[in-house]
Amino acid sequence: MVVDQTSDAGVDRIFHALADGTRRDILAFAVGGRYSVSELAKRYPMSFAAVQKHVAVLEGAGLITKERRGRERLVRTDVDTVQKARVLLDGIEELWRVRVDRIDDLLATEKRITGGER
Amino acid sequence: MVVDQTSDAGVDRIFHALADGTRRDILAFAVGGRYSVSELAKRYPMSFAAVQKHVAVLEGAGLITKERRGRERLVRTDVDTVQKARVLLDGIEELWRVRVDRIDDLLATEKRITGGER
DNA sequence: CTGATCTACAACCATCTGGTTGTATGATAG
DNA sequence: CTATCATACAACCAGATGGTTGTAGATCAG
Numbered sequence: 001m002v003v004d005q006t007s008d009a010g011v012d013r014i015f016h017a018l019a020d021g022t023r024r025d026i027l028a029f030a031v032g033g034r035y036s037v038s039e040l041a042k043r044y045p046m047s048f049a050a051v052q053k054h055v056a057v058l059e060g061a062g063l064i065t066k067e068r069r070g071r072e073r074l075v076r077t078d079v080d081t082v083q084k085a086r087v088l089l090d091g092i093e094e095l096w097r098v099r100v101d102r103i104d105d106l107l108a109t110e111k112r113i114t115g116g117e118r
Numbered sequence: 119m120v121v122d123q124t125s126d127a128g129v130d131r132i133f134h135a136l137a138d139g140t141r142r143d144i145l146a147f148a149v150g151g152r153y154s155v156s157e158l159a160k161r162y163p164m165s166f167a168a169v170q171k172h173v174a175v176l177e178g179a180g181l182i183t184k185e186r187r188g189r190e191r192l193v194r195t196d197v198d199t200v201q202k203a204r205v206l207l208d209g210i211e212e213l214w215r216v217r218v219d220r221i222d223d224l225l226a227t228e229k230r231i232t233g234g235e236r
Numbered sequence: 237c238t239g240a241t242c243t244a245c246a247a248c249c250a251t252c253t254g255g256t257t258g259t260a261t262g263a264t265a266g
Numbered sequence: 267c268t269a270t271c272a273t274a275c276a277a278c279c280a281g282a283t284g285g286t287t288g289t290a291g292a293t294c295a296g
Binding site for chain 1: 241242243244245
């Protein structure tokens with residue numbers, strides 16, 4: 001499946017996929033290697049089909065890729081997409097730092113105009 | 119409202135709140151200062167009540183805080199919670215780096231055992 | 237070939253989501 | 267006091283979500 005992660009809808013899909021504990025666990029687990037859907041399903045107290053759906057959501061968001069090996073589908077975390085989400089959050093934090101710097105500048109300017117304290 | 123962002127449910131709430139373009143926009147906008155809900159609502163093509171709900175979701179996730187000023191409620195982004203989400207994604211990327219390093223080690227060991235190429 | 241395993245997918249269901257409108261309350265302006 | 271503004275919240279609705287069971291196709295083991 002080809003996935004667009006750059007559009008707004010793509011970002012929606014990424015964060016929505018991350019908004020579930022089971023999916024975050026699959027993501028963190030499958031970053032350590034390749035696992036079949038069955039192997040993943042054994043780790044959770046729900047049906048195979050439910051895990052399969054979670055995997056589909058992760059794949060739809062581009063957070064994992066599937067590779068065929070015989071009758072199995074090996075799941076692997078796509079760290080690039082995780083990074084994409086992380087960078088978006090970095091951007092917000094950066095906006096905040098810029099704002100704080102700007103406030104510091106204003107305060108400094110104010111000080112100069114009023115003569116400062118020395 | 120007091121919010122738990124550390125539990126699994128708390129993390130769910132954070133990422134779910136981030137999985138909507140309007141909410142991400144509010145978050146990025148309100149990192150630049152304090153804005154009343156009405157001021158925020160003017161920026162989006164939907165009812166005041168709809169924006170109010172988005173703000174409530176962000177507040178429930180701990181991504182914003184509200185401060186009372188007269189009849190207004192001033193919304194401000196809580197960068198600490200944004201950072202918390204970012205750190206979680208950092209963790210996954212870190213797992214990946216650890217794994218890659220381990221593979222490199224294995225390959226290096228393999229080389230030594232088989233004699234390597236020099 | 238036959239049976240077992242892995243995956244895919246449809247149908248169903250309760251609950252949640254994201255929007256709407258309408259009503260109520262509190263604070264400000266005149 | 268009255269009217270207006272900012273907010274809160276309930277009720278409602280269509281569609282999505284997260285689980286279930288059941289069925290069917292592909293591949294592997296013997």
